[in-house]
Amino acid sequence: MTAELFPRARAEIAPGAVQVPDWLDPGIQRELLAACREWARPPAGLRTVRTPGGGTMSARQVCLGWHWYPYAYARTVVDGDGAPVKPFPDRLRELGRRAVADALGPAAVAPEPYDIALINFYDGDAHMGMHRDADERSDAPVVSLSLGDTCVFRFGNTETRGRPYTDVELRSGDLFVFGGASRLAHHGVPRIHPGTAPPGLGLTGRLNITLRVSGC
Template identity: 60%
Template sequence: MSDALFAVPAEPVEVSPGAVHVPGWLSTETQRRLVELCREWSRGPAGMRRHRMPRGGMMSVRMVSLGWHWEPYRYSRTLPDGEPVAPFPSLLGELARAGVADAYGAPLASGTPDYDVALVNYYDADAKMGMHQDREEQADVPVVSLNLGDACVFRFGNTENRSRPYTDVELRGGDLFVFGGPSRMAYHGVPRILPGTADPDVGLAKGRLNITIRASGLE
C-alpha cells in the first residue's frame, strides 16, 4: 500500500492484551477520501438506517453495511427488501490488513480468513452505542476500527460482562483501533461523542464516522 494513505502515527498503545490503539494512523488525505466514500456507500442500495433492537428500542447510530448486511443480531446476503448488499470494497480489506500489521507489529498469519464485511456507523452529537460484543462472526480474526470526524469516548471492557473493569479511550479522527486474540470478544461501546473536535480538512463538519471491518467467516 502507498505510504500516502498513512500519517506518521504515535506509538501503538496496548489497552488490553490484543487490543491496540494507534493514534493518528490515517493521513488527512485518506480520511478525506474515506469520508467521500462513506457518502457514496450511504446513498444505496440500502442507505443509512437505524436498526430496531429485539426489545423494541431504536439505535441512535445510523448504519450501512458492505459485503454482508448486519442487523441485530445476524448477517444476511440481502437487504430486508430482498435487494443484494453493496459489495465489500477491496480498499477496506487492504486497510484492515495494514492496520493489523501496524498495531501488532506483524501481519495476519497465512490462511487467516479474509476481511469481507464492513459496518459504516454515523454518530451525531447525541448518538451512543451500548456495551456489546461483536459475536455474529464465525472467524476469530481481529476487528479493525477506523475513526473519522469528531472524537468519541470509546469504552473497552472485559469479555465476561458489560460492567467494570473497562478502559475509556478517546478516539480521534484518523485513529486506528484493533482488537483480537484474548480481547476479540470484549464488550465495548461509545458512551459519548465530543462535538466540534473534527479536523475541518477531512470534510466532515459534524458527527463521527466509524468504519468497523470484520471477517465474517461465513460462506
C-alpha cells in the same frame, strides 16, 4: 488540530487490543469520507437499526459485504429496503490487513480476507451501548477506523458489560484493533464530543468504519 506537547503514542489497552493514533493521514481520511457518502446512498443505504426489543440504535448504519442486523448476517437488507448489500471493496480489504499488521504484528493477520464493513454514523447525541462483536464465525481481529468528531471509546472485558473497562479517546484518523484474548471483549461509545472533527475534513459528527472477517 493544535500541536500537543507530547505526541500521542501507540498504546496497548488490553492484551490484543491496541490503539494507533493518527494512523490515517488527512488525504486518506477525505477519500474514506467521500466513499462513505456514496455507500450511504440508497438502495441498501444508511438506515436506523431496530433492536428485537423494539428500540432503535441512535447511531445509523450502512453495511458492505454482509448486512448485519441484530444478531445475524444476510446478503440483503432484511430489516430495511430488502436490496442486496453493497459489495465489499478491495481497498478496505487491504486496509484491514495492513491495520492488523501495524497494530498487532504480521503474525496476527488472518489467512482469510476481511469481507464485512459496518459503518456507523454518530451525530452529537448518538452513542453505542456495551456489546460484543460475536456474530462472526471467524475470530480474526476487529479493525476500527475513526473519522470526524472525537469519541469516548469504552473498552471492557469478555465477561460483563460493566467494570473493569478503560475509556479511550479516539480521534479522527485513529486506528483501534482488538483480537486474541480481547476479541470478544465488550465495548461501546458512551459519548461524542461535537465540533472536534478536523476543520479540513468537512464532516459534522463521527463515522466509524468497523472491518470484520465473516468466516463464511
